[in-house]
Amino acid sequence: MDYVIDIEGVMWRRGELTLLRDIHWQVRRHEHWALLGLNGSGKTTLLNLINGYFWPTKGNVTVLGRRFGEVDLRELRQSIGWVSSSLQEKLYGSDRTQLVVISGKFASIGLYEKPGPDDFARAEALMAALGCSHLWDREYRMCSQGEKQKLLIARALMAEPKLLILDEPCNGLDLFSRERLLASIDDLTRQEHMPTMIYVTHHTEEILPAFGHTLLLRRGEVFRQGATSDVMNSEALSDFFEAPVAAERHDERFYVRLAKAGRILQ
Numbered sequence: 001m002d003y004v005i006d007i008e009g010v011m012w013r014r015g016e017l018t019l020l021r022d023i024h025w026q027v028r029r030h031e032h033w034a035l036l037g038l039n040g041s042g043k044t045t046l047l048n049l050i051n052g053y054f055w056p057t058k059g060n061v062t063v064l065g066r067r068f069g070e071v072d073l074r075e076l077r078q079s080i081g082w083v084s085s086s087l088q089e090k091l092y093g094s095d096r097t098q099l100v101v102i103s104g105k106f107a108s109i110g111l112y113e114k115p116g117p118d119d120f121a122r123a124e125a126l127m128a129a130l131g132c133s134h135l136w137d138r139e140y141r142m143c144s145q146g147e148k149q150k151l152l153i154a155r156a157l158m159a160e161p162k163l164l165i166l167d168e169p170c171n172g173l174d175l176f177s178r179e180r181l182l183a184s185i186d187d188l189t190r191q192e193h194m195p196t197m198i199y200v201t202h203h204t205e206e207i208l209p210a211f212g213h214t215l216l217l218r219r220g221e222v223f224r225q226g227a228t229s230d231v232m233n234s235e236a237l238s239d240f241f242e243a244p245v246a247a248e249r250h251d252e253r254f255y256v257r258l259a260k261a262g263r264i265l266q
């Protein structure tokens with residue numbers, strides 16, 4: 001079977017702590033998945049395993065058909081785009097936006113290679129695809145948080161990854177910036193030759209219909225996984241959050257609120 005991610009029976013321990021336990025997760029090519037979990041549920045730990053920064057204590061991890069232990073991880077990482085807020089902080093604020101995007105091709109912070117006309121053309125096309133052509137030639141530090149996220153996604157796509165991980169891309173965005181970013185991500189999912197995408201979040205309503213599968217992670221374990229529409233209902237989510245919540249569907253997205261308004265959970 002042609003899996004982009006194939007995780008079999010993975011455990012990850014650090015000292016006395018077991019941070020991931022008995023994880024089984026198979027992502028097929030052309031499926032887009034959401035990874036949903038509260039703070040501290042193990043999402044980042046799982047992403048570190050997928051990117052080969054952590055080694056499983058038990059079980060097997062195979063990414064893009066290459067099994068860890070038999071693969072050059074640096075080479076594999078060139079096929080994985082991981083867009084996270086920690087990356088945002090590492091970039092040079094004075095760099096021009098298009099150079100930030102082009103630097104993704106070389107996996108460098110800053111640009112040390114001389115880009116060719118094809119590189120500029122691709123950066124232009126990617127910025128257009130993300131609805132941020134108007135940012136061309138601005139200083140990166142002058143861009144808003146939402147604009148920076150779009151640039152970072154374009155930057156990741158510059159390397160033509162086969163797997164694109166969007167790690168809490170809407171953190172810190174206001175309602176309208178969030179919707180603009182989600183609209184751009186939605187557009188991307190409709191384009192040809194896009195990689196398999198994993199969208200990591202705490203918030204159900206960010207999960208776009210294109211993310212047809214969802215994995216719910218709780219305390220380092222898979223609570224449930226499957227079709228997003230099967231997972232996103234009041235009963236399953238109340239079990240998952242261990243608190244009564246009501247899930248409502250609007251425009252193919254799922255909004256969750258506390259079932260008893262005003263109750264603060266301990």
Ligand SMILES: Nc1ncnc2c1ncn2[C@@H]1O[C@H](COP(=O)(O)OP(=O)(O)OP(=O)(O)O)[C@@H](O)[C@H]1O
Binds near residue numbers: 038202
């Ligand atoms: N290297 C480590 N050593 C020990 N404990 C760790 C390590 N990394 C993470 N943890 C702990 O493991 C748990 C899971 O952390 P992780 O960062 O994977 O969660 P997360 O789902 O990404 O959370 P958030 O949504 O807040 O980013 C947390 O309790 C965290 O404190």
